[in-house]
Amino acid sequence: MKGYPSWFLRALLCTLLLVLVSGCLLAPTTLVMRMDLALPWRLPGDARVLTAAAHAAVGFAVMTMLGSLWSVHMRAGWRRRRHRVSGAIVGALLVLLAASAVAVYYLGDERLALIAALTHLGIGLLLVLPFTWHWLAGRRSRHRHASLHAVGGQHDAPSRRHAGGRGA
Ligand code: HEM
Ligand code: HEM
Known part of the structure; x- marks a missing residue:
């Protein structure tokens, strides 16, 4: 990812994976508590609170990364007209996730x-x-x-040699 420290891509992927996994762990409780579904498993009370706190904290981290992607990655890709549709969908869904959170x-209303x-x-x-x-798609390109x-x-090599010859 151009314009970012070498660890940034790994950190972004890990953060997104963590928010997804913690969100999936919270999902059974959502279905049981909010929809009265009978599921065989959900996180027990304390673990649910811890997971929800971790999920919210990692979610905030995703948003800071989205901010830094906006200032360089998204604008550069947009200007070069590359991967606009998929990138814009990912960006928009992340904003909707933050809004729905x-x-x-x-x-208050149930x-x-x-x-x-x-x-x-x-x-x-x-x-x-x-x-x-x-x-x-981004990786391939x-x-x-x-x-x-x-x-x-x-192809440049001969011209560099040529330039070198001229200088000699
Ligand atoms: C950047 C993205 C995300 C942000 C900022 C975010 C933020 C939050 C926040 C602040 C909460 C409230 C925590 C609480 O209950 O105390 C929450 C709850 C939850 N999130 Fe996320 N989240 C994100 C992504 C995801 C993803 C990817 C999933 C699913 C795979 C997910 C699933 C859930 C679920 C199931 C809940 C519990 C909802 C409930 O209270 O019934 N979230 N999220
Ligand atoms: C308007 C929005 C966006 C545009 C136009 C865009 C454009 C691009 C382009 C042109 C690439 C090719 C490689 C490069 O230039 O780095 C790319 C790769 C990538 N983009 Fe985006 N992007 C957008 C939004 C996002 C968002 C919101 C995320 C993550 C939350 C994201 C994550 C990535 C990743 C992980 C790669 C692969 C990088 C790699 O493997 O080196 N992009 N994007």
Whole structure:
């Protein structure tokens, strides 16, 4: 990922994975408590609170990363007209996740809170698809560019030699 420290991509992938896993761990409680579904397993009380706290904290970290992606990665990709659709979908879904998380936190009305929680969970699961699409497409194009540069480098070699000859 151009313009970012070498650890950034790994940190982004780990953070997104953590928010997804902790969200999936919270999901059975959401279905049992908010929809009265009878499920064989859900997180017990204390573990639920800990997981929800970890989930919210990692969610905030994802948002700081989205901010840094906005200032360089998204704008550069947008200007070059590359992977706009998948990138914009991923960005928009992340914003909707943050918005629905605020609704999960603060809506007092039970019905609205249920809608917010299910919307949040649905968007969270849905995000996997466009993100995987964007990630793999982005990775492929990065490798393609890298190999084009390598081929370009070989073509450049004679002119560098030429330049060297001129200087000698
Ligand atoms: C308007 C929105 C976006 C655009 C136009 C865009 C564009 C691009 C482009 C052109 C690439 C190819 C490689 C590169 O230039 O780094 C790429 C790769 C990638 N993008 Fe985006 N992107 C957007 C949003 C996002 C968002 C929101 C995320 C994550 C939350 C993201 C994560 C990635 C990842 C993980 C890669 C693969 C990088 C790699 O393997 O080196 N992008 N994107
Ligand atoms: C960047 C993305 C995300 C942010 C900022 C975020 C934030 C939050 C916050 C603040 C809560 C409230 C915690 C609590 O109950 O005390 C929450 C709850 C939850 N989140 Fe996320 N989340 C994100 C992604 C996800 C994903 C990817 C999933 C699903 C796979 C998910 C599933 C859930 C579930 C099931 C709950 C419990 C809802 C309820 O109270 O019934 N979240 N999230």
